[in-house]
Amino acid sequence: MTDTASNVPPLLTHTWSEGRALRNGVLTIGAWAVALIAAVPLVSVLYMLIVHGGARLSLELLTELPPAGFEMGGGFGNAIIGTVVMVVIATIISVPIGVLAAAYLAELGPDSQLGRVSRFLAKVLTGFPSILAGVFVYAVIVLAMGGYSAIAGGVSLAILMLPTVVLTAEEAMKMVPRKMKDAALGIGCTRTQMIWKIVLPTALPGILTGVMLGVARVAGESAPLLFTALFSNYWLRSLSEPTASLSILIYNFSSMPFDNQIELAWAASLVLVLIVLIFNVLSRLFGRAKY
Amino acid sequence: MTVVQPLKGEAPGKPASAKSGDLAINCNVSKIYYGSFLAVRDARVPINKGKITGFIGPSGCGKSTVLRSLNRMNDLIQGFRLEGDVHFLGQDIYAKNIDPVVVRRYIGMVFQQPNPFAMSIYDNVAFGLRLNKFRGSYDERVEHALRRAALWDEVKDKLKVSGLSLSGGQQQRLCIARAVATEPTVLLMDEPCSALDPIATRRVEELMLELKKDYTIALVTHNMQQATRVADITAFFGVDISKGGRTGYLVEMGDTEQIFQRPRKQLTQEYISGKFS
DSSP states (O other), rough: OTTTTTOOOOSSOSSSHHHHHHHHHHHHHHHHHHHHHHHHHHHHHHHHHHHGGGGGGSSHHHHHHOOOOTTTOOOOOOHHHHHHHHHHHHHHHHHHHHHHHIIIIIIOOSSSHHHHHHHHHHHHHOOOOHHHHHHHIIIIIIIHHHSSOHHHHHHHHHHHHHHHHHHHHHHHHHSOOHHHHHHHTTTTTOOIIIIIIIHHHHHHHHHHHHHHHHHHHHTTTOOHHHHHTOOOOOOOOOSSSOOOHHHHHHHHTTSSOHHHHHHHHHHHHHHHHHHHHHHHHHHHHHHHHOO | OOOOOOOOSOOOOOSSGGGGGGGEEEEEEEEEEEEEEEEEEEEEEEEETEEEEEEETTSSSHHHHHHHHTTGGGGGSTTTEEEEEEETTTTTTTTTTHHHHHHHHHEEEEOOOOOOSSSSSSHHHHHHHHTTTSOOOHHHHHHEEEEHHEEEEHHHOOOOOSSGSOEEEEHHHHHHHHHHHTTOOOEEEEEETTTTTTTHHHHHHHHHHHTTTTEEEEEOOOOOOHHHOSSSSSEEEEEEESSSSSSEEEEEEEEEHHHHHOSSSSHHHHTTTSSSO
């Protein structure tokens, strides 16, 4: 006990004998350890990709077509283009729909029946098995168009991207302070003007983060593309023909009995990670809050 | 009014009668409900042109509710319902054919918390002008508004800087500049100084006295000294807890000097002498 009544000063130095200090120490070390364990998979995957895929990284990869069986060299320029094109299609489809849906959820009808139902469905869709998106698009678009295509691939990726965009954009718009929205209405904005002129620009960094999360999620998807874009060993000539993608190339080449193809699969994995990283950095540069 | 180009759009109607000619707003609220909760009753508050009308009273007395119903800001709150009428220059703003968005362009508002937009100082002030598709010199108009808000000298070299980078007092003056840029007829101020330090409060008060030459101001304040310093006319609101709820109502209204020196009601006397708050 403290005895400040007498003139003995209280003991203020660190002591491990107290249970409180001991528990604090143990828990701190525990938290550190768990944080390190959580970082292990990511770091080791990156390490592996750099070790195995880094060696083959060259300009050739970007400019050449995939090699056949016993060929040496080659690249996967068509797969990079295919992945980027399909991700762009998915973004073009899902971002306008997702952001406008989020505007409805956040501003116009947050507690309406429609709002509640669509928010629930968006949450369900985040856990939607990606292969089912592929099967769905196969039935609706591939069969109707009469063949595999980049468009079908893009649509299946858009379905997977949409819920992420909706939910993160809704959160970002809700973060715009109420007082700022009041100011907009107080100066004579309609609700539409408030959303376009104040809420969307202010929430832009958060919305872009959501778009990036969506892109990162779908860029590496292979299951839906198997049913929709399939693969191609040639350069992309039109959006309505089978299209190569990095993820399918990795899938195909990694199971081949040729060293050259396996090396390319590693390099393609590294390139895929780099593409997602580049998208990420770019969106952060352009989406940074200006004011 | 100072000579500036008028905004596009029709001017509000002329006063309906000679009697209400010196009134900017004739607020004739008999009841305001939020859902089934009776928030305010019997608030007949005439707002005189070119004067500062102060609304004082204890917490929960409905002074802010009444103020916000003067430009239909309460419409945004679910369950809001108003019985009675509010005439702005002779027109009932709660009439069926009135567009509340247009009303708010004539009756501007300054809020309790400074709330500049996340954009540059210049764009903050120009926002309302752009909204009204103002044609004319934006630079001139922005400078004019910032001068009116006594902020020009502090920000003239950094108009492209974020409005959010300013101090709290500067932000509030920026909000005032934003509100006056579109030359509204009436300015509603909802405790504009409650988030400010005494020096910033002082500046905003001086500003209000300056602004009343051109604008009609209705001011909600929690601070009785502020009411005595700036308000020409004071409305004192009380809370009626007799029926279980907390319903605000207008106790009395008169020249500020009369309210604070010779209140007619016992309740007013007790409030201004600090017996309750």
